Amino acid sequence: MTSKRLFIRQSIIAGIAIATLALTAACAPESKSAQNTSEPAVIEEKPLFAPLRGTEVQKGEATNPSLAVKIDNHESARPHIGLNSTDLVFEELVEGGYTRYAAVWQSSIPELIGPVRSIRPMDPDIVSPLGGVIVYSGGQQQFVDLMKAAPVENLVFDQDQTHFYRDNARIAPHNVILRAQEAIADYSELPAPEQQFEYSSDGASSTAATVGTPASLVSMRFSNIRFPSWEWDEASGLYQRNQEDTPDIDAEGNRITATNVIVLRVPVEMGEVPKTVLEGSGEATFITNGKAVAGTWQKAGRDESLVFNDSEGNVIKLAPGNSWVELVPAAEGTVSVQ
Numbered sequence: 001m002t003s004k005r006l007f008i009r010q011s012i013i014a015g016i017a018i019a020t021l022a023l024t025a026a027c028a029p030e031s032k033s034a035q036n037t038s039e040p041a042v043i044e045e046k047p048l049f050a051p052l053r054g055t056e057v058q059k060g061e062a063t064n065p066s067l068a069v070k071i072d073n074h075e076s077a078r079p080h081i082g083l084n085s086t087d088l089v090f091e092e093l094v095e096g097g098y099t100r101y102a103a104v105w106q107s108s109i110p111e112l113i114g115p116v117r118s119i120r121p122m123d124p125d126i127v128s129p130l131g132g133v134i135v136y137s138g139g140q141q142q143f144v145d146l147m148k149a150a151p152v153e154n155l156v157f158d159q160d161q162t163h164f165y166r167d168n169a170r171i172a173p174h175n176v177i178l179r180a181q182e183a184i185a186d187y188s189e190l191p192a193p194e195q196q197f198e199y200s201s202d203g204a205s206s207t208a209a210t211v212g213t214p215a216s217l218v219s220m221r222f223s224n225i226r227f228p229s230w231e232w233d234e235a236s237g238l239y240q241r242n243q244e245d246t247p248d249i250d251a252e253g254n255r256i257t258a259t260n261v262i263v264l265r266v267p268v269e270m271g272e273v274p275k276t277v278l279e280g281s282g283e284a285t286f287i288t289n290g291k292a293v294a295g296t297w298q299k300a301g302r303d304e305s306l307v308f309n310d311s312e313g314n315v316i317k318l319a320p321g322n323s324w325v326e327l328v329p330a331a332e333g334t335v336s337v338q
Contacts, residue, residue: 045059048061048062049195049199049320050062050087050106050107051106051192051193051194051195051196052066052087052088052104052106052107052130052193052195052196053087053106053107053199053320053321053322054195054197054199054200054318054319054320054321055107055320055321056320057107061107062106062107062192063192064106064109064184064188064190064192065106065131065132065133065184065187065188065190065191065192065193066087066104066105066106066127066130066131066132066133066192066193067104067105067106067109067113067132067133067135067180067183067184068102068103068104068105068126068127068130068132068133068134068135068152069102069103069104069105069113069114069116069134069135069136069178069180070100070101070102070103070116070117070118070119070120070123070134070135070136070137071083071100071101071102071103071113071114071115071116071117072100072114072115072116072117072174073091073098073099073100073101073226074098074174076170076171076174077115077117077170077174078243078248079249079250079251080114080115080250080251080256081110081112081113081114081115081177081250081251082105082110082111082112082113082114082180082250083101083103083113083250083256084250084252084254084256084257085105085108085110086103086104086105086322087104087105087106087107087322087323088103088104088196088322088323088324088325089101089102089103089104089258089322089323089324089325090102090103090104090126090325090327091222091228091324091325091326091327092120092122092126092276092327093222093223093226093268093274093276093327093329093333094120094273094274095272095273095274096225097222097223097224097225097226098223098225098226099222099226099228100117100120102123102126102127104127104130105180106132106192106193109180109181109184110180110181111179111180111181112177112178112179112180113135113177113178113180114167114175114176114177114178115167115170115174115175115176115177116135116136116137116157116164116176116177116178117136117137117173117174117176118136118137118138118139118140118143119134119136119138119139119143119144119147120139120143120273120275121142121143121146121273121275122275122276122277122278122327123136123143123147124146124147124149124150124302125276125278125279125299125302126278127150127152128150128151128152128302128303129193129194129196129303129304129305129306130152130193130194130196131151131152131190131191131193131194132152132153132187132190132193133152133153133154133155133183133184133187133190134147134150134152134153134154134155135155135156135157135178135183136154136155136156136157137156137157137158137173137176138156138157138158138159140273143273144156150302150303151303153187153190155183157176163178163179163180163182163183163186164176164177164178164179165177165179194305196305196306197305197306197308197316197318197323198308198315198316198317198318199317199318199319199320200317200318200319200320201320202319202320203237203259203288203289203319203320203321204289205317206260206288206289206317206318206319207286207288207293207310207314207316207317207318208286208287208288208289208291208292208293208316209288209289209290209291209319211293211310212286212287212288212291212292212293213291213292213293214290214291214292215232215287215290215291215292215337215338216231216232216290216338217229217230217231217232217336217337217338218230218239218261218263218285218287218292218335218336218337218338219334219335219336219337219338220263220326220328220333220334220335220336221328221333221334221335222328222329222332222333223332223333225244226244227244227245228241228242228243228244228248228326229241229242229245230242230258230261230287230324232290233257234290236257237259237289238257238258238259238321239257239258239259239261239287240255240256240257241255241256241257241258241324257322258321258322258323258324259288259318259319259320259321259322259323260286260287260288260318260319260321260322260323260324261286261287261288261323261324261326262284262285262286262287262308262318262323262324262325262326263284263285263286263287263326263328263335264282264283264284264297264306264325264326264327264328265282265283265284265328265329265330265333265335266278266282266327266328266329266330267280267282267329267330267331268329268330268331268332270332276327276329278299278306278327279299279300279301279302280298280299281296281297281298281299282296282297282330283295283296283297283330284296284297284308285335285337286308286316286318287337288318288319289319292337293310293316294310294311295308295309295310295311295316296308296309296311306325
């Protein structure tokens, strides 16, 4: 074969190879990076938290409104029903030296709650920031009017007994029981409350745990007949409640417990019906994870949330879990942390 013909043949073979490579490249699938350029990025969903507990919940959980209930704390009202599943409890001084609770459920609603008692003048200041529903058995008309003027739905035993019954095993008036799950179902259109306090990721990283001092026992005196206390239980990581030096046991036989105990020193206008003044500021103690730290509380008005800070002005972070807020009279009451 002549060199000229050989050259032509080699040129033809080379051209076929180049064409084949070009065709292969054109038909090859796009690279992974090229394929993904037009696809939306996968966005990782942020965790969701119960607004009044700071505990993580699944999507669709803890979306119901809050349910605040006035709970009797007379000896004849004990043991309490549903009190150990609260998100928040506010203990307040009422007439005769007794205390009463404004207890709040949201992340979990028990079947029954009680005993339910009447409203008091400070309750609009406590529950207004939460929205939702307030449940009580009645009260002086001036206090009922204050409550009905607040931005919450009122469910009152004296006016609508649909979701209530009297427990005949208890003595009246300490025997009004709320069918709580039935009641909250009537208000499903209401939104969940806004988050009220700041929370850490766990108990060990809460403000009290990181900068506080050991607190094995927290004792309070509202009056000569009401002096509750909280004992730290290392095994459970919770504070256990005493009523006048006696373990506080609920209707199911369980000790009342709290993740956070918040003690606010508050002005109380003494009269026929004492009124806790929850507007302004004052001293506070925050007890979590076996330790306590001093700070302050502030509240700008009825509809505003409580704000908690340490002595340097930093926001207090509570541990995820339920909280009891003890509204101890600044003048007449006492607080001791051991």
